[in-house]
Amino acid sequence: MELDYLGIVLRWFHIMAAIALVGGALFQKLALFGPCGELPEETRQRLNDGIRRRWSKVVMLAILFLLVSGLINYILTIRPYTQNVKLFQNDYSELKLPRAYHILFCIKFLMALVIFFIASALAGRGRATAGIRAKAAGWLSFNLLLAVVLVAISGVMRSYHTGPNVMKVIDVLKQETNAPPAPPLGGPPPAGAQPVGPGTKPATENAPMDLDVKVPEF
Numbered sequence: 001m002e003l004d005y006l007g008i009v010l011r012w013f014h015i016m017a018a019i020a021l022v023g024g025a026l027f028q029k030l031a032l033f034g035p036c037g038e039l040p041e042e043t044r045q046r047l048n049d050g051i052r053r054r055w056s057k058v059v060m061l062a063i064l065f066l067l068v069s070g071l072i073n074y075i076l077t078i079r080p081y082t083q084n085v086k087l088f089q090n091d092y093s094e095l096k097l098p099r100a101y102h103i104l105f106c107i108k109f110l111m112a113l114v115i116f117f118i119a120s121a122l123a124g125r126g127r128a129t130a131g132i133r134a135k136a137a138g139w140l141s142f143n144l145l146l147a148v149v150l151v152a153i154s155g156v157m158r159s160y161h162t163g164p165n166v167m168k169v170i171d172v173l174k175q176e177t178n179a180p181p182a183p184p185l186g187g188p189p190p191a192g193a194q195p196v197g198p199g200t201k202p203a204t205e206n207a208p209m210d211l212d213v214k215v216p217e218f
């Protein structure tokens with residue numbers, strides 16, 4: 001089996017960055033805020049400043065990785081379809097990437113920009129975003145809600161081109177179960193059966209391939 005190494009590395013970067021950004025927000029909201037609020041004002045301020053100084057670097061790096069890996073991922077996913085528009089619209093319409101995929105990508109991209117803005121404001125020090133930090137708990141909850149919806153959208157996007165593999169396997173198994181029983185070993189083959197022996201290939205492999213497909217070089 002051939003592996004798509006570039007795709008795997010990009011996916012790894014994308015998911016690691018998403019884990020860091022969303023996991024960090026979840027930790028702050030569920031574990032850090034409560035005990036932090038019980039500290040004396042001066043200690044709490046120092047702790048907050050220390051956390052923000054370190055966390056802002058993680059946030060910036062995660063945003064960079066998500067943007068770069070996400071955009072490349074999108075281009076790599078749609079390229080085979082956009083370079084063979086006719087083929088996938090006329091002959092293999094069931095395989096074309098639906099418009100919903102691109103719409104979901106746009107929604108996801110806009111939501112990601114909002115998440116990035118709120119995460120940067122919460123981890124930053126600028127005066128313009130001080131209002132967001134003053135109501136940090138509420139903004140953090142809102143950001144987490146957006147992130148949950150965004151991850152759900154990503155899953156749906158993926159299923160548009162990877163397809164329901166499990167259901168396909170079940171379909172094949174069902175067809176095999178309903179197929180007529182194979183002839184006994186050594187017995188005559190059923191009428192119309194393709195001869196099988198050294199040098200013969202399954203019917204699908206012998207079928208002529210006359211597709212004019214442009215496979216992008218990565």
Ligand code: HEM
Pocket residue numbers: 014015018021022066067068069070071073074077108109112113115147150151154155157158159161
């Ligand atoms: C908070 C920010 C983001 C989070 C939490 C996030 C999360 C995810 C996750 C978990 C997946 C994997 C889905 C799967 O493999 O099942 C994914 C895939 C993807 N993401 Fe993101 N993402 C974010 C931002 C972005 C951005 C900014 C872009 C575009 C610039 C982007 C583009 C993509 C693309 C194209 C895929 C592949 C979808 C597919 O398989 O068709 N993501 N994202």
